[in-house]
Amino acid sequence: MNKQQLNDISLQKIWIGELKDIDFLVYGHEFTVFNDVEHFFSAFEAQSHFPLIVFADNIVNQGEALKKIRKHELLWQSCILVNTPCYLSEALANGLFNKQSDDFYNSVITRATSLNLSLNLVDSALTKLLSFMWIYKDNSLLPVHDLSINSVYYYPLLECFGVNTKDAMSWLSSIHRRKLLQTDKLIDRVRYCRHCQSGHLNYVDSCPSCQSIDIASVSSLHCFNCGHVNGESKFKEGIGLSCPNCHTKLRHIGVDYDRPIENQKCNQCHTSFVDADVIAKCFHCQTSNQVDELIVQNIHSYNISMEGKSLIRLGERFDNFNLTSTDSINYSHFEWVVKWQNQLAVRHQQTHSIVKIELKNLAQFIAENGEARAIQLIDEFESRINESIRTTDICCLAGEHTLLLMLPNTTIEHLSFVYQKLKGISLLNKNSDFSLSIKGIPLPSKEMPDEIGVWLEQQFAAQQESVL
Numbered sequence: 001m002n003k004q005q006l007n008d009i010s011l012q013k014i015w016i017g018e019l020k021d022i023d024f025l026v027y028g029h030e031f032t033v034f035n036d037v038e039h040f041f042s043a044f045e046a047q048s049h050f051p052l053i054v055f056a057d058n059i060v061n062q063g064e065a066l067k068k069i070r071k072h073e074l075l076w077q078s079c080i081l082v083n084t085p086c087y088l089s090e091a092l093a094n095g096l097f098n099k100q101s102d103d104f105y106n107s108v109i110t111r112a113t114s115l116n117l118s119l120n121l122v123d124s125a126l127t128k129l130l131s132f133m134w135i136y137k138d139n140s141l142l143p144v145h146d147l148s149i150n151s152v153y154y155y156p157l158l159e160c161f162g163v164n165t166k167d168a169m170s171w172l173s174s175i176h177r178r179k180l181l182q183t184d185k186l187i188d189r190v191r192y193c194r195h196c197q198s199g200h201l202n203y204v205d206s207c208p209s210c211q212s213i214d215i216a217s218v219s220s221l222h223c224f225n226c227g228h229v230n231g232e233s234k235f236k237e238g239i240g241l242s243c244p245n246c247h248t249k250l251r252h253i254g255v256d257y258d259r260p261i262e263n264q265k266c267n268q269c270h271t272s273f274v275d276a277d278v279i280a281k282c283f284h285c286q287t288s289n290q291v292d293e294l295i296v297q298n299i300h301s302y303n304i305s306m307e308g309k310s311l312i313r314l315g316e317r318f319d320n321f322n323l324t325s326t327d328s329i330n331y332s333h334f335e336w337v338v339k340w341q342n343q344l345a346v347r348h349q350q351t352h353s354i355v356k357i358e359l360k361n362l363a364q365f366i367a368e369n370g371e372a373r374a375i376q377l378i379d380e381f382e383s384r385i386n387e388s389i390r391t392t393d394i395c396c397l398a399g400e401h402t403l404l405l406m407l408p409n410t411t412i413e414h415l416s417f418v419y420q421k422l423k424g425i426s427l428l429n430k431n432s433d434f435s436l437s438i439k440g441i442p443l444p445s446k447e448m449p450d451e452i453g454v455w456l457e458q459q460f461a462a463q464q465e466s467v468l
Helices: 022-028 035-044 063-069 101-115 125-135 154-159 164-178 306-313 331-348 362-369 369-390 412-423 450-460
Strands: 014-016 032-034 052-055 078-084 181-192 201-206 215-217 220-223 229-231 240-242 264-266 277-282 288-290 293-304 352-360 394-399 402-407 437-444
Touching: 014 035, 014 412, 032 035, 035 063, 035 240, 052 063, 052 101, 063 078, 063 154, 063 412, 101 125, 125 293, 125 306, 154 164, 164 229, 164 293, 293 306, 331 352, 331 394, 331 402, 331 450, 352 369, 352 412, 412 437, 437 450
Parallel strands: 014 032, 014 052, 052 078
Antiparallel strands: 181 293, 201 277, 215 264, 220 229, 277 288, 352 402, 352 437, 394 402
16 A cells, blocks of 8 residues: 555545455455555554554554554554554554444544544643543553553553653643542552662561561570470470470460460571561662651542543643632533523522633734743643632633632622732733633522523623633
8 A cells, every 4th residue: 555545644544454254254454454564654644534443363562552653643542453462552452353342433533533632732731631531531641560660550551642751640630639520449559668769679577676678587495384485396205295495294285384475586686576567668769768668659540530521522621720729520510510600699689790811813923932931821820710719709710811709799890809810820921822811700690591501691682701
């Protein structure tokens, strides 16, 4: 197959590997066949792709082939099915090839099309991950066990999307705190060296007095007559037991003698003890760790959360706003809260406000100033919002770079403090086209319809905005 034939592979079916006779009769007319992954990439030339890629049984190094496709800037969200699973198939492929694969592929195409994600703009691991998990709704982010790395577990999909293996755990914790991912199953619990964070540890019993590992189990006896304690072998006399100190015959345990609870002895300092200390010695850096000082890490599989689904459907390129001063809810829940608060305001003659804050021209700001400055801007924006709102206020990410705030018992006239806080964002005064648009509407409304979303859009459209 030549390059010209691959001009539009976006809805094409690719078979990589040997197509056997029976497979050829069934699938030969549907699939474009390549001998191996290298053959496929040598003929690959296109602008936008979403192919169905099927791996045959005879693929060599299937795990590496899966990684190569998932790392590709245009093929990372391809629908990949395998005939024979390998150790990475569950983490990087989308299932087994079978009779239902066509229906599955069509459903994936439908979801991908509705997402309307521009691959040329995807340069964020978070955007890739959320869109992948939304398109493949049954796929979880799975860890894989690998003894060749210090962390023992890693997430192959994150590695393919550009997250460094060393940073993956902290990166996931951050995304989980922002409620964009939710834990699925607890796969394992790993302990790491406090010095080098390696999970390759050797747990060794040691003497609690001198920390020597030269200890042994001993069987001792205690003579009740004179109180002498020694190894059991010292008490043996013929076929019976006799105290080597006072020579008393020991016939009945619990009457003449007993066994001390100290059943271990150190061969270095000769201390007897019941329970040995456990030392975790790191194979990587040789540090000896107390077990209670080890870093404990739960290894989970993850699913995309409702907040993550809302975020990726709205086309946001950055993380959700991290507002610690108040509760953050999704848009459908926010609509319910507005309706509920409106009913309370009517009944109890209260006054509330809803504020819409929109970050305008953020994409242009990113293009001109870079993502680092954009992150700085969003951090300052979050800080100002957190200073302005109360724990009783509610926020919602309502659109691309748009935040809604529900402020109970706050009149429109009292919103000036929010404006003043946001005016202090330093990057607003740097000769940039970036700006903040703020609109506020009051509650209650006696004519609020059931379609809260439509009503909110109409109300905000009728309001004059304050541009900072």
